[in-house]
Amino acid sequence: MSLITEMTPAALRERQEALQQAYDAYKAQNLKLDMSRGKPGAEQLGLTAELTAAVDFAADYKAEDGTDTRNYGVLCGLPETRRLFGEIFGVSPDRVIVGGNASLTLMYDYLATAYMRGVCGGKPWAQQGAIKFLCPVPGYDRHFAITEFLGIEMINVPLTDEGPDMAMVEELVKDPLVKGMWCVPMYANPTGITYSDETVRRLAALRPAAADFRIMWDNAYCLHHFRDTHDKLLNIYAEAEKVGNEDIVLMFTSTSKISFPGAGVGALAASDANLADIKKRMTVQTIGHDKMNMLRHSRYFRDLAGVEAHMEKHAAFLRPRFDVVAKALSNNLAGKGIARWTDPNGGYFISVDLLPGTAKETVRLLKEAGVVLTGAGATFPYGRDPQDANLRIAPSYPPVEELTVAMELFCICAELAAVNKLLTA
């Protein structure tokens, strides 16, 4: 195996021909595969079938405090569900607000309210001029879509294997127009890395110029290990509390990839001041979220240990899929100087950095052959990857056999795009 950048034009042309033949053969198969989103597969969704019948509401509809879960009310969620999420977040249950079916909506609501009405009595962000948000890249497209929708300028911060480049973050927050930061601290979307203790401590101790700066701590994959080695994430709330800085962070998570992506339960955890601020909006916005679904979840999972045991069943489905991806990349692209990729211990994604200028072309080639990938650029704010290099692979949804085919084809496309690029450069 030789580095592609060191090959002679003649050798490159020979390789191009072989790759093109292999590509055409796949194309003739009329594939139809979707690796675009981090959706659990059908078998994974079946794991919680019993959850839907965990409560017999004809006979039994009361929460542990006697609340009739069928009726109106209870703004912050059932006690047992707050306790469950308290365990997951590593905070006291009274720090938890249980929401509807999506933590994404909780994040949207938080930022929209900060924009309209301000943070904890501060001036609305909308009235503070050209405000900005820090975006570790590559990152999650739906985060970036929220800040873009609100017209907040996004600043790329490189994500290292330890988390965001903290020296850069510490410098940038000296600007009072920088109002916050997106983080997926564990099994990050898409690289799968987990922030180091040092990174978490520095984030917790951050003293931004803006008093209304907030870290959006989207801990979507906090329990989503699929290998024997589990990453460990420091509790940012506890660290922030130690230095009297607990208002800086808002923690989010959900059961979307624990129970059901469309019908799970989302939650947030925050300091007293932030909770009071959020409740002011919530009392206007809703009478309360779906308590019957909270009760189903609490009865089915009971506690953190119950969820952890359940997550091992998910891991059994995910592990072989991530193995397929790792093996295909390693077998086909290792040592060629074409790609670098991650091999995470959990989460839903693998991030691949291709030869700069070839990510879009790789996606195009795949699409023409019937394999849909997350669009190139999606992992960057405004959909603009300055290098046109990063791609996100989401292996959870397709069956293993299909994934195997798709990954072989992925490697062919990535190398073909690289060879084509070098030959036309």
Added chain:
Amino acid sequence: MSLITEMTPAALRERQEALQQAYDAYKAQNLKLDMSRGKPGAEQLGLTAELTAAVDFAADYKAEDGTDTRNYGVLCGLPETRRLFGEIFGVSPDRVIVGGNASLTLMYDYLATAYMRGVCGGKPWAQQGAIKFLCPVPGYDRHFAITEFLGIEMINVPLTDEGPDMAMVEELVKDPLVKGMWCVPMYANPTGITYSDETVRRLAALRPAAADFRIMWDNAYCLHHFRDTHDKLLNIYAEAEKVGNEDIVLMFTSTSKISFPGAGVGALAASDANLADIKKRMTVQTIGHDKMNMLRHSRYFRDLAGVEAHMEKHAAFLRPRFDVVAKALSNNLAGKGIARWTDPNGGYFISVDLLPGTAKETVRLLKEAGVVLTGAGATFPYGRDPQDANLRIAPSYPPVEELTVAMELFCICAELAAVNKLLTA
């Protein structure tokens, strides 16, 4: 029975003494009754117990178009649920967006987005100065809370038996700062009246100075008849379409008082332009609402006829409660010049107008004797009833026996407050 305002001071004092004695006797009973909110009673909630088991998700989780309801996606709702709400709204299913568990949240989101990002490409309301909203009074406190939260000035418009005073509305919308209007057009909260055809036609044909003026048509009680006589409401969307004005209205409803107040399904219907506008925000805010709960509802109710048949069961619980209220008011307050009240054919409320200046005192007296009513003033923007006269009675929640006691006491308190007021005037 004589008019209280024509009684001599001596007769008033005699009546005061009798009422005070009656009041004290009730107070000694240490009652604890809640008539504060329009909550269905426990028996009503039991009517849809089978809905929770309407789908066996272990075997059967697909919508009619094959969508796996357990997974991510489907922004606007399942086809069968959009069709059901289309029938309820009287519009084509593709005009419908099915939301989460509350139409209130759909309304909040609509107005918050108009405020932040504007309506259909228009300038954000936040950037248009001191904008205003028309509020038929008495009205629904949670509506007023949304507009107040957004800092929108609220203008009272008297609600007659035909609907809002349309001459006043037509005059007020000449002001380009007037951006919209709240309406509960059927079995209005709290008076129970239904807008006349004439009112609906004039609203549908409204030509406000502001292009971004919107009618918030909260049809929460569209199927909530409890007497043999059913009110009929003209379809405002069809009327608006006839005059090429369909962008003016957004229709909302939910199953909160059909299935479960905390775990029902909310929906909206709107014109193409408004739908496109709303979807722009929704794609940022959510991946999709709870489709498993949509499927339960669609399987259980099937269609409009299914819901209508079900609503008769609710009526059987509500009718005797409204009878108790009507009877108590009529037996104890008729002909005294103390109170006027409504006797609706549906909905959840009865509105009582007391002697001006006695609503707050009546609520206070009731509370001291253990009966909680919706606060005086709640039916007006900013909680300010300029007359201190209107009270909302919500008879659905308490058992009939308790309601009977509460209403006897209500009448004593209302009359006592009136007598006290006249004696100290």
